[in-house]
Amino acid sequence: MHDPAIAYTRYLDPDGHPCAELPACAEDAELLERLYRQMVLTRLFDQKAVALQRTGRIGTYAPTLGQEAIGVALGALMHAEDILVPYYRDTAVQLMRGVRMEEILLYWGGDERGSDFVDPAAKEDFPLCVPIATQALHACGVASAFKMRGQARVAVTTCGDGATSKGDFLEALNVAGAWQLPVVFVVNNNQWAISVPRSIQCGAPTLAQKAIGAGFTGEQVDGNDILAVHARLQAALDRARQGKGPTLVECLSYRLGDHTTADDATRYRPAEEVKQAWQREPVKRLQAFLAARGNWDEAREQDLIATCQAQVQQAVERFEKAGEQAPEAILDYLYARWPAVLAEQREMLRERVARRQATGGQGHE
Ligand SMILES: Cc1ncc(C[n+]2csc(CCOP(=O)(O)OP(=O)(O)O)c2C)c(N)n1
Ligand SMILES: [Mg+2]
Numbered sequence: 262m263h264d265p266a267i268a269y270t271r272y273l274d275p276d277g278h279p280c281a282e283l284p285a286c287a288e289d290a291e292l293l294e295r296l297y298r299q300m301v302l303t304r305l306f307d308q309k310a311v312a313l314q315r316t317g318r319i320g321t322y323a324p325t326l327g328q329e330a331i332g333v334a335l336g337a338l339m340h341a342e343d344i345l346v347p348y349y350r351d352t353a354v355q356l357m358r359g360v361r362m363e364e365i366l367l368y369w370g371g372d373e374r375g376s377d378f379v380d381p382a383a384k385e386d387f388p389l390c391v392p393i394a395t396q397a398l399h400a401c402g403v404a405s406a407f408k409m410r411g412q413a414r415v416a417v418t419t420c421g422d423g424a425t426s427k428g429d430f431l432e433a434l435n436v437a438g439a440w441q442l443p444v445v446f447v448v449n450n451n452q453w454a455i456s457v458p459r460s461i462q463c464g465a466p467t468l469a470q471k472a473i474g475a476g477f478t479g480e481q482v483d484g485n486d487i488l489a490v491h492a493r494l495q496a497a498l499d500r501a502r503q504g505k506g507p508t509l510v511e512c513l514s515y516r517l518g519d520h521t522t523a524d525d526a527t528r529y530r531p532a533e534e535v536k537q538a539w540q541r542e543p544v545k546r547l548q549a550f551l552a553a554r555g556n557w558d559e560a561r562e563q564d565l566i567a568t569c570q571a572q573v574q575q576a577v578e579r580f581e582k583a584g585e586q587a588p589e590a591i592l593d594y595l596y597a598r599w600p601a602v603l604a605e606q607r608e609m610l611r612e613r614v615a616r617r618q619a620t621g622g623q624g625h626e
Contacts, residue, residue: 271483277549327517330543362576397433423454438475451516484512
């Protein structure tokens with residue numbers, strides 16, 4: 262839904278035809294090709310992650326199918342020294358930040374090493390946040406630190422449409438506005454919060470307008486149009502970096518996949534709605550735009566797919582070679598200084614594992 266008082270930006274229609282005067286980024290052929298390549302890589306990696314869950318090699322995974330434009334544009338715009346405070350559907354932006362595919366697989370395989378990013382640009386980024394909306398407050402904490410230190414850095418946090426109903430989200434908007442923090446809230450409105458549709462999630466016509474009550478700008482973009490996402494997030498990041506305060510950008514997209522691999526969306530979503538949404542998806546839209554300008558063709562597409570698949574396959578091999586972590590690793594990253602009670606529990610866990618191994622996994626405890 263839209264609201265006449267809330268800006269809404271779209272440059273490309275679902276067929277990739279310009280429908281407004283194009284922004285500067287549309288003239289940067291090298292950038293657009295990079296964005297397109299990354300969207301395709303993200304989609305193929307996502308497919309692979311779902312397949313790995315289906316064959317029991319990782320745990321639950323939250324697909325990003327259909328929402329690639331949001332994370333790819335955001336990742337292209339953030340500076341290395343900015344900090345990303347993401348949620349669980351952020352494969353696209355994590356990959357752009359330099360998080361390795363095998364780290365993402367380790368994370369979803371329940372391995373703590375998956376949140377210990379090797380790439381320097383991602384080193385200080387937060388791990389994926391599963392509790393809904395709590396990350397919005399963490400991002401405000403990070404942004405406060407930037408402001409106190411006088412650093413021109415931006416904290417960027419992402420969340421879904423459902424998350425905007427949480428108190429944590431609204432509290433974060435409030436403090437961001439009150440303290441004029443260098444933070445950007447990116448709302449991935451994919452129309453569903455598991456089985457709850459956006460239409461009954463909130464009485465306001467837009468989620469963007471929640472920022473107005475906190476005293477800063479909220480706006481909507483077509484989240485399937487990467488030119489719109491890129492142009493408006495660029496403005497939001499620039500504002501934050503220049504000390505002009507926070508922005509909320511609501512990106513309208515659609516969750517083409519299940520909520521997670523533990524979900525079956527056919528139980529609550531009309532097939533016709535999903536079919537319609539496929540007409541608006543972001544990858545084909547940018548591809549059509551590039552092709553119309555003579556900057557893309559079928560041969561390049563096939564070449565790209567082969568390159569991406571090889572990259573994904575190599576990452577899967579690295580993931581599989583990583584080996585298992587000791588079970589007590591689940592406790593290792595919780596505290597800088599260990600509370601005595603946990604030290605005891607850690608020891609108990611270690612003993613149990615040793616007993617199990619001694620009995621070949623047959624022992625009862
Ligand atoms: C505090 C909290 N409450 C409930 C849940 C269970 N839960 C997981 S995902 C989800 C829906 C979130 O939907 P949305 O914010 O729209 O994000 P999306 O998954 O659609 O990207 C819920 C309620 C949770 N993870 N944390
Ligand atoms: Mg959602």
